[in-house]
Amino acid sequence: xxxxxxxxxxxxEWTQSDLAERLDVSRQTVHSxxxxxxxxxxxLAFKISRTFGRPIEExxxxxxx
Amino acid sequence: xxxxxQRSRRDQRRLLLAALVYVPSLLAAEAYADGVDAGLVLFVPxxxxxxxxxxxxxxxxxxxxxxxxxxxxxxxxxxxxxLAVSCFALAVLAEPAGDALPSGIGWNHLWIGLSAFWxxxxxxxxxxxx
Numbered sequence: 001x002x003x004x005x006x007x008x009x010x011x012x013e014w015t016q017s018d019l020a021e022r023l024d025v026s027r028q029t030v031h032s033x034x035x036x037x038x039x040x041x042x043x044l045a046f047k048i049s050r051t052f053g054r055p056i057e058e059x060x061x062x063x064x065x
Numbered sequence: 066x067x068x069x070x071q072r073s074r075r076d077q078r079r080l081l082l083a084a085l086v087y088v089p090s091l092l093a094a095e096a097y098a099d100g101v102d103a104g105l106v107l108f109v110p111x112x113x114x115x116x117x118x119x120x121x122x123x124x125x126x127x128x129x130x131x132x133x134x135x136x137x138x139x140x141x142x143x144x145x146x147x148l149a150v151s152c153f154a155l156a157v158l159a160e161p162a163g164d165a166l167p168s169g170i171g172w173n174h175l176w177i178g179l180s181a182f183w184x185x186x187x188x189x190x191x192x193x194x195x
Binding site: 037044 | 066067068069070129130131132133191194195
């Protein structure tokens with residue numbers, strides 16, 4: 001699963017630590033999600049999209065999509 | 066750092082403190098309990114510190130985020146499998162090795178082995194997910 005988390009974060013000039021604090025997760029988790037090494041659970045994916053104020057399908061998308 | 070992450074870090078610090086109490090109190094109890102009336106009482110601090118370690122370890126994992134919980138699960142799975150393989154290997158080697166193997170391996174060594182494998186598993190899982 002690919003995502004636009006890094007692009008959306010950088011648009012807002014947030015650091016990984018800023019985003020991690022907003023999501024109440026570790027910076028390592030944000031880093032792994034951005035790198036595509038870890039696919040978040042649905043609740044966390046919805047929380048991320050809410051934090052960016054975007055629908056979830058604009059933040060996360062299937063590799064084949 | 067969010068509130069859950071702060072609680073997780075706090076429990077990790079408490080786990081370390083409990084371990085710093087557990088190890089010396091266990092070693093002291095083992096050293097002085099023999100030949101002392103009601104020597105088992107000496108093990109009470111180690112028992113309490115051990116229970117605290119279990120509680121803080123659970124708290125640390127429970128307050129971690131989903132990736133941290135996954136890392137702990139992977140580390141624990143590695144630790145149990147590695148410990149089981151080590152025990153079986155030791156059992157198989159015990160007879161042919163004879164006196165070459167150290168005698169007097171007990172429960173404490175199992176805990177030490179499990180802790181060491183858990184730490185190794187944590188390092189490997191953190192590295193894999195970094």
